[in-house]
Amino acid sequence: MNNEILSKAANEARGLAIDAVHACSSGHLGLPLGCAEIGAVLFSDKLKFNPIAPKWINRDRFILSAGHGSMFLYSWLHLSGYDLPMEELKNFRQLGSHTPGHPENFETVGVEATTGPLGQGVGNAVGYALSAKMTQATYNTADHTIFDYNVFALAGDGCLQEGVAREAVAFAAHNKLDNLVLIYDANKVTLDAMAFMTQSEDTEAVYKGLGWEVIKVDGHDLDAVAAAIDTAKTNKNGQPKLIIAETEIGKGIVEVAGTQKAHGEGGANFAEEARASLGLPKDSFYVSPEVKEHFAGRSGARAAAFSEWETTFDAWSAANPELASQLNNSLAGAAPSNIFDLIPEFDKDYKAATRAAGGDIIQHVSKAVPQFITGSADLFGSTKNYIKGGGDWSPDDWTGKNIWFGIREHAMGAILNGIAYDGIWRASGATFAVFADYLRPAIRLAALAKLPVTYIFTHDSVGVGEDGPTHQPVETCSGLRVIPNLDVIRPGDPEETAGAFTAALTRNDGPTLMLLSRQTVATQSQVPARDRRLGVEKGGYILVKETAELDTILIATGSELDLAVQAAKELGAGTRVVSMPCVERFNRQSSEYKAGVLPAECKKRVAIEAGVSDIWWKYVGTEGAVVGIDRFGISAPGDVVMEKLGMSVENLVATAKSLG
Numbered sequence: 001m002n003n004e005i006l007s008k009a010a011n012e013a014r015g016l017a018i019d020a021v022h023a024c025s026s027g028h029l030g031l032p033l034g035c036a037e038i039g040a041v042l043f044s045d046k047l048k049f050n051p052i053a054p055k056w057i058n059r060d061r062f063i064l065s066a067g068h069g070s071m072f073l074y075s076w077l078h079l080s081g082y083d084l085p086m087e088e089l090k091n092f093r094q095l096g097s098h099t100p101g102h103p104e105n106f107e108t109v110g111v112e113a114t115t116g117p118l119g120q121g122v123g124n125a126v127g128y129a130l131s132a133k134m135t136q137a138t139y140n141t142a143d144h145t146i147f148d149y150n151v152f153a154l155a156g157d158g159c160l161q162e163g164v165a166r167e168a169v170a171f172a173a174h175n176k177l178d179n180l181v182l183i184y185d186a187n188k189v190t191l192d193a194m195a196f197m198t199q200s201e202d203t204e205a206v207y208k209g210l211g212w213e214v215i216k217v218d219g220h221d222l223d224a225v226a227a228a229i230d231t232a233k234t235n236k237n238g239q240p241k242l243i244i245a246e247t248e249i250g251k252g253i254v255e256v257a258g259t260q261k262a263h264g265e266g267g268a269n270f271a272e273e274a275r276a277s278l279g280l281p282k283d284s285f286y287v288s289p290e291v292k293e294h295f296a297g298r299s300g301a302r303a304a305a306f307s308e309w310e311t312t313f314d315a316w317s318a319a320n321p322e323l324a325s326q327l328n329n330s331l332a333g334a335a336p337s338n339i340f341d342l343i344p345e346f347d348k349d350y351k352a353a354t355r356a357a358g359g360d361i362i363q364h365v366s367k368a369v370p371q372f373i374t375g376s377a378d379l380f381g382s383t384k385n386y387i388k389g390g391g392d393w394s395p396d397d398w399t400g401k402n403i404w405f406g407i408r409e410h411a412m413g414a415i416l417n418g419i420a421y422d423g424i425w426r427a428s429g430a431t432f433a434v435f436a437d438y439l440r441p442a443i444r445l446a447a448l449a450k451l452p453v454t455y456i457f458t459h460d461s462v463g464v465g466e467d468g469p470t471h472q473p474v475e476t477c478s479g480l481r482v483i484p485n486l487d488v489i490r491p492g493d494p495e496e497t498a499g500a501f502t503a504a505l506t507r508n509d510g511p512t513l514m515l516l517s518r519q520t521v522a523t524q525s526q527v528p529a530r531d532r533r534l535g536v537e538k539g540g541y542i543l544v545k546e547t548a549e550l551d552t553i554l555i556a557t558g559s560e561l562d563l564a565v566q567a568a569k570e571l572g573a574g575t576r577v578v579s580m581p582c583v584e585r586f587n588r589q590s591s592e593y594k595a596g597v598l599p600a601e602c603k604k605r606v607a608i609e610a611g612v613s614d615i616w617w618k619y620v621g622t623e624g625a626v627v628g629i630d631r632f633g634i635s636a637p638g639d640v641v642m643e644k645l646g647m648s649v650e651n652l653v654a655t656a657k658s659l660g
Helices: 003-024 030-034 036-046 067-080 086-090 120-139 157-161 163-174 203-210 222-234 266-277 289-319 321-332 354-368 409-422 433-438 440-448 476-481 494-505 529-538 558-571 583-587 591-597 614-620 638-644 649-658
Strands: 061-064 151-155 180-186 213-218 241-246 351-353 372-376 402-404 426-432 454-458 487-489 512-515 520-522 541-544 552-556 575-579 605-608 625-627
Touching: 003 030, 003 036, 003 067, 003 086, 003 222, 003 266, 003 289, 030 036, 030 067, 036 067, 036 222, 036 289, 061 067, 061 120, 067 086, 067 289, 120 151, 120 157, 120 163, 120 180, 120 321, 120 409, 120 440, 157 163, 157 180, 163 203, 163 409, 180 222, 203 213, 203 241, 213 222, 222 241, 289 321, 351 354, 354 372, 354 454, 354 494, 372 409, 409 426, 409 433, 409 440, 426 433, 433 440, 433 454, 433 476, 454 494, 476 487, 476 512, 476 614, 487 494, 487 583, 494 512, 494 529, 520 558, 529 541, 529 583, 541 558, 552 558, 552 614, 552 649, 558 575, 558 605, 558 649, 605 614, 605 649, 614 625, 625 649
Parallel strands: 061 151, 151 180, 180 241, 213 241, 372 402, 372 426, 426 454, 454 512, 487 512, 552 575, 552 605, 605 625
Antiparallel strands: 351 520, 541 575
């Protein structure tokens, strides 16, 4: 390790950050300057990657959890030879650039996770480490090791203070993720004030108490940082590693260094003075020939290591064709084209909650899609998503298909995203619908980053009953529907539930969230099972076709679908029932298809759903009506609550008739 050139590279990386933030008068300088030596050691010598093959499946993963410090990552990706030219650094935070304000995996090559909301990246890193353990146990053989990567995350006080991070690091320690290295930028500063204003815990003692191995270093000492990383990478003792790197925030800008003023863009006002103090020329965005030459040389060594791995991988593939095929399918996100046929149809007399139907379906899904894994936030017994015979993922069996997250919904969401970012396993997780807001930030990020995560949320309405209003999610369904790029599916019978699973597994450009009932629903056999499953893919379809001139359209989802079917019988032959399990999918259909399901000439429309009514006015129009629940629930048996709050055939019929 060439300390002289790495010190030079660290200062030049500081200069790039200063210049980028100064150019746009926006950004966060504190971390890029304070952690420059850490970046130099990692990206020059200690991370395994190949800029020419940025998605190399055996690369080390680096996640910048403190995403506000994005110029740290952009500078080192540029210096390391990734396809991130200097022009992109100059366009930091500008429209159309590949250097957005916070790192986004779909915008910038080399970015492993969309981070920014503090603490989420820590959870993502835990998900990556989980995925790595499962991948190594599944695909490595006695003759060939094709996976041996480590996962690194850089976080600050803001990340570690967030509850999602605390949940995630407890999970990591309990599950002995010793392939995980968390570097804590311990600069004693938060955005508003010096850190002592908001924290006083002994971080070393806390993490040791959780089960982490802790290493403390001077974050500006190149040799100390390198030694700590070497120890963290090689000491596979069943403990994740925390490197507490004591740094000076904003190092290099003497006017603000070491204070909260260094956190944001304020230090950029002293750009010229900072360049001089760092020994940089007056020219902005400067990288010396010596630093360029050093990293070009490292790229050559990395390409050679990658080529050597490719030889091993080819030998492994030849020796293990079935495993190789499974891995290739996983990386492609491929689900079987005949997945409909791999999930048996339900008997027409089947009558159970959709969560129970989901519990049956998931057994077939796990066999049809080997990369499908699932977990629950301490609710497997209620959410019914346990894969029988799949084994429990743990240090005793890294190949287990069932992940026990404990009562950690926040962390579960972030960890699922990390698994999805890694791109090898198809991640799903479950809890009660009312707890969706505990992991809503992670759901939002999954939608933003286009991650194919599946959420299995049960106890979807006031039909929960006796647990009362705290557990009756009247607003949750519609609240989730407003998240862009999230498909929310509320199936009304077992075949629609099967359709929900197949829709989720065949979608690769975003997450899918299923809302399943606790209460029993009937099987709707008016149309064939396959048509109901395909209807879910379309988002909405005609379940009951009118047998006379169309007079009334009833629109329903979930457990209210059967109420609409019964009401249609009373309203007469001119009544159509439209099942609308997923408004997002329906909205994506052609105008012709949507008009065929909801013809404009029929103005007499009523939507019914056991939740807030606002979303449905789009579909019933100003001349229609909505039977919904625009208040909190009641503590009583589920059927009593449904009746009391208007979820009944009688009320639906009366509402339809009132339209004239």
